[in-house]
Amino acid sequence: MTPSPDCRGPVGLSRRTMLQIGTIGALKLGLPQLLAAQDNQPVNGLRARADSCILIFLNGGPSHLDTWDMKPDLPQGMRSEFQPIASTMPGVPVCEHLPRFARAISKCTLVRSVHHTEVAHAPAVYTALTGIRSNVRAGILGAKATDQPAIGSVVGALRPPTTHVTPYVLLPYLTAEGAGGPPQPGFLGGWLGKSHDPFLVLANGPNLNLPSLSPGQGMTTERVQDRGRLLDGLNRSMAQQPAQEMARFQMRACDLLTSSAAQRAFQLEQEPIRLRDAYGRNIYGQSMLLARRLVEAGVRLTCVSWAPDANATWDTHGNNFGKLKNDLLPPFDASFTSLVNDLEDRGLLERTLVVAMGEIGRTPRINAQAGRDHWEFCYSVLMAGGGTKRGFVYGSSDRRGWFPNSCPVTASDIVATIYHALGIPADVDLRDRQNRPMLLHPEGTAIHEVFA
Secondary structure (H helix, E strand, O other): OOOOOOOOOOOOOOHHHHHHHHHHHHHOOOHHHHHHHHOOOOEOOEOOOOOEEEEEEOOOOOOHHHOOOOOOOOOOOOOOOOOEEOOOOOOOOEEOOOHHHHHHHHHEEEEEEEEOOOOOHHHHHHHHHHOOOOOOOOOOOOOOOOOOOOHHHHHHHHOOOOOOOOOEEEEOOOOEOOOOOOEOOOOOOHHHOHHHOOEEOOEEOOEEOOOOOOOOOOOOHHHHHHHHHHHHHHHHOOOOHHHHHHHHHHHHHHHHHHOHHHHHHOOHHHOOHHHHHHHOOOHHHHHHHHHHHHHHHOOOEEEEEOOOEOOOOOOOOOOHHHHHHHHHHHHHHHHHHHHHHHHHHOOOHHHEEEEEEOOOEEOOOOOOOOOOOEEOOOEEEEEEOOOEOOOEEEOEEOOOOOOEEEOOEEHHHHHHHHHHHOOOOOOOOEEOOOOOEEOOOOOOOOOHHHEO
């Protein structure tokens, strides 16, 4: 039998078809529904506005009052130390330490009225990333197999890539709940299964530990494909669900070992020095640049989690202004602005949804350590591309930034909006391993006003 470039098995099924069959078995999806989603045909009447999403998760919770919802008339003890500067969005000043963003904000939608009820990091992260309440006020949660699956896991299952790449990538950290703690919930496959976990590209000191995607010595493409066919045959003879999961893992490995698109995506050294410098020569800047390359390769969702653990970066209980000025805002300003401009220059922004958000905001009142504490009652979310409006503000906070003043939306509404942009309707029929019907975001409604 002549080897084929897509790891075809002896019955003539491509590895993509096998992957889809495995997905159908795990999620109890109808084949027409799955194929329609992949080919960007309407699913339950909804057509995708975006083919890919880059989710920049500012883990720990950035202060809206010191970035893009400044209140210069606040009294001392609440007012930011930073000065607002004019932006290209009339009437919307931003922080002086975001000068490049001030020019690029006219390409963005800013939602200023997000809220939820989770005060601690792990529950808030879970809610922000899945749209599901944790019903836990505090304590260690840790990622569990029964969790609601990550957005990337769902998108990868329902809209598999049309190229031979992994659907969902997480970088540069699988963020821990605290230093040395378990992974936060909301990033993994949950009840979809481990085969829907993200492909991890993790930090190694100041650099990205980019995966080696070349086969081992003596392992030619033909040998990789032969092994893929053998594994396909073995797995088809085993009806147990764990075998199906193992098959999907193996197919993903086959993709990465044989796909030139996947291999090229991780070659950051191919980028011009000028562009790498513009993104920022730091772990987050290079992660954002890699995210753009992954979009070009066909990856559906790339999540950049901006913290090794929940307390490491944007969780500014102490020295809020020093950390923002020196460590956080300059690399965000460079990398986010470069990403949006780069995607537009390449004609990719219209079909790529970019979302920057944390899991909470920070208190309007400044504490005794010159910091701001957790504040889940009002925060902001940035969006760009993916069919969203340009130069648009949705909702507002009250005059002191304590609570939403107009058009309040929940974290679940934000998740629903991301799914809506990616062509995944709220009423899609998903079932867990016990064949129980599962809802994606039972309390969330897409914010249709943010779309052009």
